[in-house]
Amino acid sequence: MSGYNQEDSPLGNRGNVPEKSFLESLSDDGLLDYITGLSQERSEQYSREDYFHDKQRRQDRQDQEFRERYGDGCDIFSGVSIYVNGFTKPGRMQLHEMVIANGGKFAHFLSSKGQVSHIIASNLPLKKRVELANYKICRPEWIVDSLQRGKLLPWQDYALLSDQDEIQPKLQPTTIVSCKHPEFLKQFFSKSRLHHLSNWKSDLRAEFCEKFLEKPLHIPSKNDDITVFHIDFDCFFASVSAMANGFDIHADPIVVCHGTKNSDIASCNYEARRYGIRNGMWVGTAERMMPGGKRLVRLGYDFDQFELMSKRFYQILHDSQFQLVLPISIDEAVCIAGNLSHMECDSICQRIREHVSSVTNGCTVSIGCANSLVLARLALKWSKPNGYRIVNCDELDATFWSNLKIDDLPGVGRSLAYKISEYSNPPIGNLCELRQMTLDSLQRCVGEKMGNKIYLAVRGKDDEESGKIIYDPKQFFQRKSLSIDINWGIRFDTIYEIDQFIDRCTQYLIDKLKELNKKTSQLTLKIMKRSKDESIEPPKYLGMGKCDPFARSTRLGVPTDEFGIITTEIKSTFRSLCCPPKELRGIAIQFNKLENSVSNQSKLPFVDAKIYQNLPNDVKGEIDQELNRRKIKVKATAAKRINSYQEQFIQELPTQIRNEVENEIIITNKAKRTKFDEIKEQIAKRQNEKMNAKAHFLGETTVLLPIKFQNQTNFKRIIQLILNWVDGTIRSRGPHEKDLKLFEKYLQRLSDANRLPLVLRICKLISTKLELRSELFSHCNGFQEWERVLLQIILPKLNKNKHTFQTVRKLDIDFDT
C-alpha cells in the first residue's frame, strides 16, 4: 500500500467532498506531477486528460502489483472497471481493493474515452445523474454481494435509482388516478404549478389582512410623497430548482416542467431565453429551438423549496422598515416607503439584492424603484435580469419609453397590445409612440377605463384603480369570491360520475368557505366542452384541447354554506347546460357573492371572559375541566354588541347590503342615520319589485301563457318569476289555481319537448326554496300547498320521463321518497 500517494490512497479517502476546481482537487504530489507533465518536452498540449492517463497508467501498474501480492487468483471482476462517485459504504478504499484483487480495474477519474464500465455510487445528485446518464450506475452492494457469491451478479439488480423520480413511481405504481378517483383533486393540485401560484397568492393576501387586524398599518395618504419598490425574483422556479439540484443557473439553459413533449414550461432561465425559449411554451417546441445538439436541461418542480425561499425573501422585506409590504405573489412584492433620496434608494436596492441572494443560495431579485406603481413596474422591466433601476420623473426621456413594448404596461396583454398597435397607421410598436395617442382615441380603442389607465401610465401616473393597493390595501386584499377550476384530466363517461365529481369540488370549496367563516349567495358553473372540430384526444396528454366555454350562474335567496343546497344547485345547472358527459373537458365552480357568516359562535354557549377571570382559583380548575368536556369556550363579550332588535332587523335586510349595515352601525351615528335612509329606500324598492312580479304573475296577462312561452327563450327570467311566485305565496295560501294550471301546462310543454333538464332545474330550485324557507314558514298553508305541488305535480312530470335521463338512479334518490 505504500505505493499510494495521498491523493489516491484509500486512506486519504475524503468521501464526498464538494467539487473543487481541477487544480484544487490535486494533492501536493499530484500537483507536482501535473506541473512536471506540463513542463516536460510535450510542447503541443498537455491536457488534463493526458495527465490523468499518465497517472492511470502508473496506478494500473501499482494495482497489478497489489493483485499479484494479495489477490487469490479469482477474477470475477475481469473486464469490469469501476469508478466510485461520492461517499459509499463500504468506502472507496475497500471497493478499490475488492475490485483489483479480483481481476477488475479501478478508475480514478472519468475519462471521455469510456474505459469505465460501471459507476459505483450510493446516491447521486440530479446534476451528476444527468451527466452520467450514459453509464451503468449501481450501488456498492453489487461489488460486495458479487464477491460473497463468488460470481458477478447482474448489475441491473443493483442499479441506483434516484429517490425522487425513479424509486417513487415504482414504490407506488397505483398513484395514477383518473378524474373518477376520489383522490384525483388532491393529486392534481399537488402537482399543478398554477394551483400553487393561486394558493400562495391568496395565502399571502389573507396573511396581510390578518396582520392588518392585529396592528393597523400605516397607510400613506394620497398627498404623501412615496417611493415604490417593485421587487421580483429572476425566473424564480428555474433559479430555485437549479439551485436545489446543483446546477449553475448561468451556465446551462434550464427549464422547469413535468414532461418531455407537450408539457408546459413553467419557468426558463435567461440562458434558455437566449434561444427564444419562453415561459408557457411546450418543452418539445423549446427543444427544437436549441441549436444543433445543444442540451436543454429539464428540471422538475420543488414546491416546498419554492415556498421556503419565498418565506426568506418576505422575511427580509418585513425586516426592512418599509411602510408597507404588499404581496403580489410568491416571488414578487411591492414595498412602499416615504420620500427618499436617490442615494437612499440605491443603498436599499443593493442591500436587499445582496441579502436575498445570500439567504437563497444565490437566487437573484431585480428591483424597479420610482414614485408610482407603474413607473416602478417599468423600471423593473428595465432592470431585468439581475439588476435594479431607480427612475426619476425628470429622466423620463425618449430612450426610456421607446425601449418598452406596449404589453410591458401592467394590464396590457396580447389582446390589448394587438388592438392598440393595429389602431393607428403605421402600427404603434413602443411606448414612445403610444405617448402620442390622445386620451380620446385610446378610449375609443380599448374602452373608457382602460384607455384612461394607459393614458396615465405612459405619463408615469397610476390611475385610481391601480392606486387602491396602496391607499386601501385592506379592501384590495379582501377576498371577494372563491372558486375551483379543473381543466386537465377531465374524462367522464356518465353524468353520475360528473355528479360525484361536482360533489367533491363543492366539498373542497365549502371547506374553504367555512374556514373563511363566509357564506355564498351566488353560484356560477363554467364548463369547457370539446369543440366540434377538436379530436377526442388533444396533443397534450389528458389536456383539454380546443374547447367552447359555457357559464351559468344562479342566485340563492339566502346566503348559504350548506353542501346539499349548493351541490344540488350546481348539478342542476350542469344539466341545464346540456353537455354530453363524454364531451366535458373542464369544469369550474365559483362562489361569487361572499358574505360574512353570521357568527354561529355567538349562538353557542360561552362564558364571559370577565366573569371567568374573577372566579376563585380553586373553582377555576373544576370549571376548566367541565368547560373542556363540553367544548365551551371562554370568550370576551363583544364590546360593540348590536342590540337584538337591530340584529333582527339586519337579518331581514337584503343580503347584499347587510354587510355594509353591520359595519355602518359600528361607526358614527351620523353615518348610521344616512345609511338607514338609503336602506329603507332600497327595501321599499325591492318590495315594490316583488309586488310587481307577483301582480304580474297573478294577473290576467300572466307570463305563463303558453303562447308566450314558445317565443320566450330566457329561461332564467322564467325561473326568477317562478321563484318570486313561490316566495310571494308561501306565507299565505299558496299558488292560485289558475296560475297553477298554466304552470302545469308549461311543465308539460317542456316535458313534451324533451327539455327535462329544465323541469329538473325548476324542481330543484323550488325544493331548495322550500328548504330555505321551511324554518320560518313550514306552518303556513302556502308552504304546505307548495310541498304538495312539488310532490304531486312537478315530480311526476320528471319521473314519468325519467328514462330519458342518463342518471335515472340519481333521480330516484333525490325525488322518489
Place this chain on the structure above:
DNA sequence: GTCGGCTTTGAG
C-alpha cells in the same frame, strides 16, 4: 341610462 348575466382579459 342602468342593471344583471355572461364573456374576455390579464395577472402570477
Place this chain on the structure above:
DNA sequence: CATCGCTCAAAGCCGAC
C-alpha cells in the same frame, strides 16, 4: 411514459327594462 391548462378581479359587451 405522457402530464398535472389555477384562480382571482376588473372591464367590456349585450339584452331587457
